[in-house]
Structures are given as structure tokens and as C-alpha cells.
Amino acid sequence: MKTGPGRAASGRTASGKAAPEKAAGKAASKKAAPRKASTKASAKASTKATAETPVAGEPAAGTHASPKGAAKPESRLAMVRRARKINRELAEVYPYAHPELDFRNPFELLVATVLSAQTTDLRVNQTTPALFAAYPTPEDLAAAVPEEVEELIRPTGFFRAKTKSVMGLSAALRDDFGGEVPGRLEDLVTLPGVGRKTAFVVLGNAFGVPGITVDTHFMRLARRWKWTTSDDPVKIEAEIATIFPKSEWTMLSHRVIFHGRRICHARKPACGACPIAHLCPSYGEGETDPEKARKLLKYEKGGFPGQRLNPPPDYPGRPAPPPGAST
Template sequence: MPSRNTTPAAEPTTAAPVKKAVAKKAAAPKKATAAKAAAKKATPVKKPSKAAVVHVPAGPDLEKTRQARRILRLLTARYPDPVLELDFASPLQLLFAAVLAAQTLDERVNLVTPVLFAKYPTAADLAAADPAEMEEILQPVGYYRKKTQIVMKLASALVERHDGEVPGTFEELVELPWVGRKTANMVLGNAFSVPAISVDTHVERVAHRLAWGPERDVEGTETDVAALFDKKDWVSVNLLLILHGRRTCHSRRPACGACPLAEECPSTGLAGKGELDPEKARALLK
């Protein structure tokens, strides 16, 4: 009987490496998983910081606030009794005086308002005035024909909307004809004692030179200046900035050499436009 071929006996030598390769391949993921687990265990998981979710509102930094307080003390020492330079005896009088003060000096307005309010004491009287007679009274303030129309239309709006009384809220004031942010805040702060910043050309100029507010931006200056001070100080700060702009920090040639803020002001000298000589600067004071 012929002997059987024993070649298949060699199969184990071929299968053994295959089994080892499969075993090695199967073991690789286990080793990788074990390595990842060890690394995960060794590296502590950082929890998110509670501070990361706190949203701090933008505002002036501490040094800027301190500088503002120092400047407020210096201005108060220079102008100890700041008052609005428009004469008035009621919210109604201040509202119309403020409207008349556009493009003219407060001194001129103060000359005509006593005559105006003596003849037309109420909003109803102003609304029903004879235009020619009012024009004659308002001649010294300039643009008297246009301002006569403005006064009469504003008075009519007060009668129609508020029974002739001046409203005491910003929203109602700015809805009146020819009443903007500056006038509304002036009336609120000075006639109603409501904390407000009224930005006129003087406030805007001085605030910009002190790096307190943007140039030629009434609302931006109002917001930035208000952020530097407590509400209780807004009206006095407002008056002090107006006075300083009129008396010392002039638009064309500020009297830097006689200014109490010279050491605090980043614009001292105004790149050669400000007068640094003390004697010459004192001559510029008003």
C-alpha cells in the first residue's frame, strides 16, 4: 500500500506565524488603549474657571478715574460756585433761554429774556404772540426772525402736548421741536435737579483735551464723562467743564500756563497752540 504524503505536516510551521501576527495585531489596540488610559489618569482634567464666565462691563480704568477725581478737585478750587450762566426762574424760562442761546452769547440772551417773559409769561402767551413784536424783542440775539418762529412753534407744542408745562423726562423733551440732547440735559440738570451731562462746545472741547471723550461726538462725550463720576456729581462737573472752557481752555489759544490742570492734562501746550508762558497765559483768562 503506497505510503501517504506527509507534506501537510509542515502546515503548523506556516500557521504559527499567522497566529502570532493576529495575536500581535489584536494586542496592539489593547496596548494603545491602556496607554491612553494611563495618560488620561496621569493628566488631571482642568475644570473651567468660574472667572471665565464673568462679563465685566467696559469702563474707565482705575487710574483714569483717579485722575478725573483729582481734576474735579482742582476745577472746584478754581471755580468754587459754578452756576449756569443763563438766567432763569423756571423750567419754562430755561428751556426757551437755551433755545435762544444757539449761535449767540449767554449775555445777549440774558438781556432779552426778562423782557420776553415779562410780556409772555406762559407757553400759551408765547404761542399766541404777535410775530413782529417778538422779533423786535429778540433782535439782539441774532437770527431773530427764525428764532421767533422757533419760540412760537415750541410754545405751541408745549400747549398741545403738555398743557403748557415743560416735561421732566429726557424722552419727552427731545420729542419737542428744536430740543436736542444738549438742551434736554441742560433743563433736566439745572431746572429739575436730575443727574445729566449736557455737552456743549466747551464741554466737548475740554473733555477731548483731557482724553475723557471723543472729538465732535456729543453722545460719546456724554457717555464717557458720565462714566468717570458718580451721578450726584454730574451737574456740577458739567458746569465746571463749561466754565473752564469759557475762562481758560479756549478753542484757539488755551491759557495752559495759567491752567490749574496743566500737570494733569495730556494736551498741555496743545502742540504749540497753547500759551505756556504764565504771564501771557494769565492775560488770556476771562
Template sequence: MKPKPKRVPTRKILDILAQMYPDAHCELEYRNPFELLIATILSAQSTDRQVNKVTAGLFAKFPTPDSFLTLTEAELAEHIRGLGLFRNKSKNILKTCEILVEKYGGEVPQDREKLEALPGVGRKTANVVLSNAFGIPALAVDTHVQRVANRLALADSENVLETERQLMKRVPRAEWSDTHHRIIWHGRRICSARSPKCHQCDLHPYCWYGKQVEPVKK
């Protein structure tokens, strides 16, 4: 493929994404910061749809960190067995609940360093919680954001942290959270990893990747 352009019509791309996905939002179902934290931990190597099926019953029975701590690792693992890495997630979630109860009075901290210190919580999960639960601008880079941002040449990196850094420079801070959701929706609905629907995409005329795999018709 041709090298990525140094100058990209970022504003145009962001405006089109906003037009395509005016209602884009987090598709994990939650009622409070704690539920979002747990749902996001569970979402690793699982789809939001799978997670929502599991958490509907899980949060009804165990709505707080204290209630989770009535479970053993094996018992929690049975509740989340339908998700990938369920045993490891069970272990991390219970350790996280212990810390939330012992250090933060059962509340989820609104601080990146404190969030990333929790078992099973990395930068992406912290960004999701900060952005969606607390309204703090953040740009979480998952597989969809990594793929779409690089295809649009909004980023040029195979490293998710570098992709995040580049996006933060290109996208106005006030638009970080909305852009994160819009890119995810675009990745799920049109710009899939395999067989992206370039012919249906309003971004095609401005897309570095799309113009090469499916040239713009003149």
C-alpha cells in the same frame, strides 16, 4: 500730538475743577423751567450774556407759554432779533409753546423724550433743563464741554453724544450737573478755543493737551 492716555486721573481733575469753580452754575437767567427752556433754545449760536439781555425784557412781557402765543412769528422775531438764527428760533419757540399748552397744561415736562420732541430742543437743551430746572442728573455737552473734556482726555471723541457717554462713565452720576457747569466755566475763563491760558491753569500738570502745547516746567 501724542495719543491720549488710557488712564486719566479723573478724580484729581474733578477735585481741582471743584476747587477752581466752587460756585459754578448755569449763567442763563431764569425763574422757572419754562424760562430756562426758552433761554436755552435761544442760546444756540449766541452767548449767555446776549440771551440774558434779550430775555430780561422778553420774560417781563411774556412770562408764560400762553402769553407767547399772543405773538406772531414776525413779532417774536423782532423781540429776539439780536440773537443768531432769530427767525428760526421764533418759529420753533411758538410751536413749542403750542405743544406745552395743548399737551402739558402749559408746564414743561420732566421727561427727556417729551422734551426732545419739542421743536428746537435737542439732547443738549433737554439735559440743561432736566439738570437745572428739575435737579435730574445730566451732562449737557456744548462746545466748551466738548473742547475741555477732550483736552483733559476725559473723553476721546469728536462726536458730542459719544463725549457725553464717555463722561457719564468717568464722572460719578451725583456729580454730572456740577461737573457740567465747572467744565463750562473753565472753558469760558481759561481753556478757550484759541489761546488757552495753560500757564494759569491748576489742571495743567494733569492735562493731556496742555502738557504738549506748554510743557510742564521742571
């Protein structure tokens, strides 16, 4: 094939110089090179930005998620701060938190607490007036006829075992402690039917000695709030004691128990109406719809067995129940 005049088949001129079109093409290629590198840099930056942008509902990189869906394990410090904030907010919700057993002295509180096992505080409060009218002192109860005591406390359930316990502890108080309830944990737990939970109820509410009462409500909420993973009351007590100052132990117990009875129930917690839902890592275990959750609340009279209809006189600031609460 012949080429045009003065032009070789290779695209070069007769003088050996590159054809103008080729030269222009190479120049254009060199000018385009920086743009190509820029495109790669942009793509890389875009990929990095995409990787750093959190997916909806997930925490940003390098941050901790909220307790409702933590992507990273919560640190001990973060847990302690959250636990103490829960306590502070519960103090605002339940400024009138108190023991819900009726008593006039340490002996009555001790007996009432033993009788409260496997029954409600309301049932105990309905039963103890007749019991204490008949046997007002440890000496009286220790000398009672067992069958007569059984009949008086029958409504509380397990009345034979409870009769043995209250008469046994009364005899021990008479024989070993001069008829007085001791104000020390190590002495209280030697009494028949008295464990650490009962002892701390008596110490905290009759003697002003701080203690953590780990009942079924406290145990359930401590686990839901990730304060502990244990199901052993003694271990839970020890773990909680490291989270809160000693001065808070008794009132903390009342607040947690109040919340467990009124809102954070065992079977149907009212998550959607819970005032501390934003601090709860177990949010969603119960009803989250606000309207449906409000119907599960157990406030005021008729709400749950064992709740006082009114707080004691020294707790005048009881807030009104929220709209829709059972009354």
C-alpha cells in the same frame, strides 16, 4: 645661532624645564585672568546700568510718564482717576459754578437755552426780560405775532428760526403738557428746537435731574483731557457718563464749561496759568509762559461775554481773580 650655556634655543633649559621667565609669565597670566573676567563683568554691569538710567525728560523703565509726555498709553483706570481728580480740583477753583442764563422758572430756562444757540449768555440775558414781560407763559408765547417775537429776540441772531422754535415749543407745551415744562428727557426732546443738550440744561437746573451738558466748551475740554476721542456729542455724553458718578454730572458740566470759558479757550488756552496743568495731557497747546498766560485769563467783568459779574448768593466763596487777569 648659538645659545648661552645650559640653555636651548626654545627657551627651555637643558633639563627640559621651562625657563624661569616663561614660567613667571604664565603665572602672571593666570593671576591676571580673574581680573579680566572682573573687567568684563564690570563692563556688562555698566552697560546694564546705562540702559536702565532714564534719559533726561523720559520716564524710567517700567513706569508711566506724566500726562504731559506719556511714553506708554494711559490705562483706562489711570484715565478715570485723573479725570475725577480734575473734577475735584475744578470744584475748588469754581465753587460757585452755575448756569449763566437768567431764569425764574423752567419755562424761562427752556426758552433762554434755545435762544443761547450761536450767541452769548450775556446777550440772551439782555434780551429775555422784555420777551418774558410780554409773554410770561407758554400760552402767551404760542399765541404771539411772530414778527413781534422776531423783533424782541433779534439781538440773539438767527431770530427767525429761533422764533419758530420758541413759539413751536410753547404751543407743544400748551397742547401736550398742560402748559408745564415736562421733567423727563424723552418728553423734552420732542419739543421743537430742543435737543439733548438743552434738555439736560433744563433737567439739571430746573428739576435737579443729573445730566451732562455737552456744549462746545465741554466737547473741547473732554477731548483735550483725553476723556474721549469722539466728536459726536451723544457719544461723548455716553463715555463721560461711565467715568463719573451720576450725582456729579450736572456740576461737572458747569465746572468744565466755566473752565473752558475762562482759561482753556479754543484758540489760545492759558496753559501757563491753568490750575490743573499738572493733570492735562495737552499741556503746551497754548501759552505756557506764566506772565503771558495770565493776560489771556477771562475773569470777572469784561472778561468774556456771558459771564455774570458776581456769583449767585448761594455761592459766597468766589475766589479773587489771579494777578494780571483781565477785568
